[in-house]
Amino acid sequence: MEFVKMHGLGNDFIVVAGEQALPDNASELAIELCNRFFGIGADGLVYILPSEQADFRMRIINSDGSEAEQCGNAIRCVSKYVYDNKLIDRTNITIETLGAGVQPVQLNVKDGVVETVRVDMGEPILSGLKVPTTIDAERVIEQRLEVDGRAFTFTAVSMGNPHCVIYVDDAVNFDLAAWGPKIETHPTFPRKTNVEFVTVNSRSHTDMRVWERGAGPTLACGTGACATAVSSVLNGLTDRNVTVSLKGGDLFIEWNEADNHVYMTGPAAVVFAGQL
Numbered sequence: 001m002e003f004v005k006m007h008g009l010g011n012d013f014i015v016v017a018g019e020q021a022l023p024d025n026a027s028e029l030a031i032e033l034c035n036r037f038f039g040i041g042a043d044g045l046v047y048i049l050p051s052e053q054a055d056f057r058m059r060i061i062n063s064d065g066s067e068a069e070q071c072g073n074a075i076r077c078v079s080k081y082v083y084d085n086k087l088i089d090r091t092n093i094t095i096e097t098l099g100a101g102v103q104p105v106q107l108n109v110k111d112g113v114v115e116t117v118r119v120d121m122g123e124p125i126l127s128g129l130k131v132p133t134t135i136d137a138e139r140v141i142e143q144r145l146e147v148d149g150r151a152f153t154f155t156a157v158s159m160g161n162p163h164c165v166i167y168v169d170d171a172v173n174f175d176l177a178a179w180g181p182k183i184e185t186h187p188t189f190p191r192k193t194n195v196e197f198v199t200v201n202s203r204s205h206t207d208m209r210v211w212e213r214g215a216g217p218t219l220a221c222g223t224g225a226c227a228t229a230v231s232s233v234l235n236g237l238t239d240r241n242v243t244v245s246l247k248g249g250d251l252f253i254e255w256n257e258a259d260n261h262v263y264m265t266g267p268a269a270v271v272f273a274g275q276l
Contacts, residue, residue, distance in 0.1 A: 004081060005040060005271040008073030010219025010248030014040050015049040027065035034063035046074050051247055052183025054061045054094035054102045056082055062214030069099020070160035073224015076117040076268040079105045084116050118265040121186045124230045125158035132162060134188050141234050147182050155231040162193040164228035171199040180211025196224045200237045207245050218250030226262045228254035
């Protein structure tokens with residue numbers, strides 16, 4: 001198996017192309033290969049597959065063997081991979097995802113190499129039962145959540161995968177390990193959830209730290225940054241164009257009022273290639 005190690009702002013993936021379908025042992029492979037001590041090391045194993053609806057199809061297996069419906073950083077890596085490796089010669093491409101359908105991508109290319117990727121992440125899902133949560137409400141905003149005797153207030157957003165956005169005084173130094181896994185597996189979230197801890201610095205800038213469902217603390221989360229932007233608008237905290245600062249770097253997020261779509265712009269990088 002040939003692979004390329006890639007990352008989007010430090011959220012790293014083992015990217016594999018050339019398969020016609022997801023291997024039956026993809027879950028076991030992800031657990032083995034994503035191990036940072038006994039394997040290659042990554043947050044997830046990503047397959048680039050043929051698609052009947054788009055230019056390519058993306059499947060993402062988390063480091064714990066579970067499958068993610070969507071991943072903003074992974075889709076940027078996939079987009080860079082297919083262009084840089086001449087699998088496609090257009091800068092406007094489409095990627096099929098498991099949870100968010102077909103997503104249009106715009107590549108920013110310099111000297112034949114993709115530098116940044118702008119992804120149409122589609123419309124956010126705000127209905128409580130569709131995120132999903134156990135809360136039957138059109139929008140879940142400023143909802144109280146009791147966790148081990150501590151009360152949090154969260155907003156629920158799906159970007160093809162579920163997110164729980166919580167505002168805190170200091171996201172940069174927040175104790176992810178103490179609260180992330182407890183909220184991820186809280187009964188309020190029937191398919192578990194990604195958890196974003198956010199501090200709003202201005203109408204156009206937030207800090208965000210993330211506990212990813214199935215992966216734990218990661219340096220960045222593209223769908224989480226999108227969910228943060230949507231949540232911050234819904235809570236009246238930011239404008240619709242916002243820079244989200246993650247531990248691995250910045251993403252620029254736009255929630256377009258005209259089409260209700262969320263657009264994410266950020267980099268993707270190659271670390272090394274290898275063969276197993």
